[in-house]
Amino acid sequence: MRFETKVVHTGVHKDQQYNSVITPIYPSSTFYWNDLETNSGYDYTRSGNPTRDALNENLAALEGGVGCVTTSTGMSAVHCAMAIFNPGDHIVVPADVYGGTFRLFSQFLTEKGLSFTFVDMTDIDAVKAAVQPATKGFWIETPSNPMMKVIDLAAIVEIAKQNKAVTICDNTFLSPYLQRPLEFGVDVVMHSTTKYINGHSDVVGGAVISKDKELGDRMAWICNALGLACSPYDAWLVLRGVKTLGCRMDAQQANAMKIARFLDGHPLVETVYYPGLESHPQHELAKSQQQGFGAMLSFDVKDGRPVAERVCMNSKLFDVAESLGGVESLISFPVTMSHASMSPEGRQAAGITEKTVRVSVGLEHADDLIEDLKQALDS
Numbered sequence: 152m153r154f155e156t157k158v159v160h161t162g163v164h165k166d167q168q169y170n171s172v173i174t175p176i177y178p179s180s181t182f183y184w185n186d187l188e189t190n191s192g193y194d195y196t197r198s199g200n201p202t203r204d205a206l207n208e209n210l211a212a213l214e215g216g217v218g219c220v221t222t223s224t225g226m227s228a229v230h231c232a233m234a235i236f237n238p239g240d241h242i243v244v245p246a247d248v249y250g251g252t253f254r255l256f257s258q259f260l261t262e263k264g265l266s267f268t269f270v271d272m273t274d275i276d277a278v279k280a281a282v283q284p285a286t287k288g289f290w291i292e293t294p295s296n297p298m299m300k301v302i303d304l305a306a307i308v309e310i311a312k313q314n315k316a317v318t319i320c321d322n323t324f325l326s327p328y329l330q331r332p333l334e335f336g337v338d339v340v341m342h343s344t345t346k347y348i349n350g351h352s353d354v355v356g357g358a359v360i361s362k363d364k365e366l367g368d369r370m371a372w373i374c375n376a377l378g379l380a381c382s383p384y385d386a387w388l389v390l391r392g393v394k395t396l397g398c399r400m401d402a403q404q405a406n407a408m409k410i411a412r413f414l415d416g417h418p419l420v421e422t423v424y425y426p427g428l429e430s431h432p433q434h435e436l437a438k439s440q441q442q443g444f445g446a447m448l449s450f451d452v453k454d455g456r457p458v459a460e461r462v463c464m465n466s467k468l469f470d471v472a473e474s475l476g477g478v479e480s481l482i483s484f485p486v487t488m489s490h491a492s493m494s495p496e497g498r499q500a501a502g503i504t505e506k507t508v509r510v511s512v513g514l515e516h517a518d519d520l521i522e523d524l525k526q527a528l529d530s
């Protein structure tokens with residue numbers, strides 16, 4: 152089956168009694184046993200639930216993985232994936248990783264005995280130099296948030312294999328419609344399903360998809376042991392959202408391309424970070440490992456914070472809000488919003504400054520969005 156068919160059909164038929172076309176929500180926390188040895192395959196919703204399984208099967212198929220667990224938030228998915236490591240293990244991470252991931256790694260997991268090196272992962276020599284005898288993992292986020300740096304998946308996988316380390320890729324920004332890291336040899340993919348996979352800004356959730364049964368079983372064990380799984384209601388919403396992933400992505404990235412070109416030509420804009428622009432340093436790499444450029448972009452304005460603040464506060468169609476990937480356009484100021492949980496030194500190393508504005512481009516008409524940004528910049 153092709154992607155557009157899989158999103159609609161995979162996993163959804165769970166009602167063999169009434170043949171409902173749409174997966175029912177099974178809110179039951181527990182399931183009765185037939186006798187003391189046998190049950191329906193489900194006994195308790197933390198461990199397994201038919202609605203959640205429908206979503207798990209769907210997302211595993213979209214990423215081309217073997218096992219999937221879906222969790223209460225994207226951060227619980229990050230936590231689930233990271234729970235395969237042990238105290239003493241060292242993990243290499245991109246310097247401009249999502250702020251919440253940075254906080255979890257640099258504070259909580261560091262306190263628990265893991266160690267991390269944050270590097271510019273577009274610099275393969277820097278990645279190689281970051282490897283230590285204790286290196287057990289490589290965390291990849293591509294394109295990165297918010298600087299839209301594209302990391303070479305195959306190159307990182309090669310370094311990881313040489314060091315017998317696991318690769319985990321946060322694929323939130325592109326979704327499996329535009330990038331499937333497992334095809335490049337990555338071991339585990341994670342998502343904040345809050346973003347494009349759900350796509351309607353009305354649920355928070357996460358997913359961890361593994362390349363093989365062994366890792367998939369381990370993630371399922373961790374998810375159950377730590378109690379990270381999402382509720383059947385949330386699973387149902389995400390399953391409903393994912394069915395339109397392809398068409399939403401097509402329309403949103405077409406808008407993003409037009410906005411990137413507009414911003415690129417605006418006198419108050421210093422730099423546009425969008426892999427779809429020929430001037431983007433990893434444009435060719437993005438073309439080779441992605442099926443599209445996505446609908447996230449950032450830009451640096453001239454004159455710093457006053458202009459950044461003006462464009463955020465004067466835009467009328469872009470709500471000033473964190474998050475991304477919904478059908479509505481959002482604008483944000485990473486320094487005080489998505490990346491506030493990153494240390495000032497971390498932000499400096501990642502190139503996130505008071506000039507930087509991030510945009511999640513929605514499904515509105517591109518001309519309306521461009522007119523709005525124009526009046527906000529020029530006001």
Ligand SMILES: Cc1ncc(COP(=O)(O)O)c(C=O)c1O
Pocket residue numbers: 224225226227249251252292296321323324342343344345355356357474
């Ligand atoms: C790239 C990325 N990964 C992970 C997360 C965390 O997801 P959640 O907010 O659903 O916990 C986010 C949230 O913005 C994100 O942008």
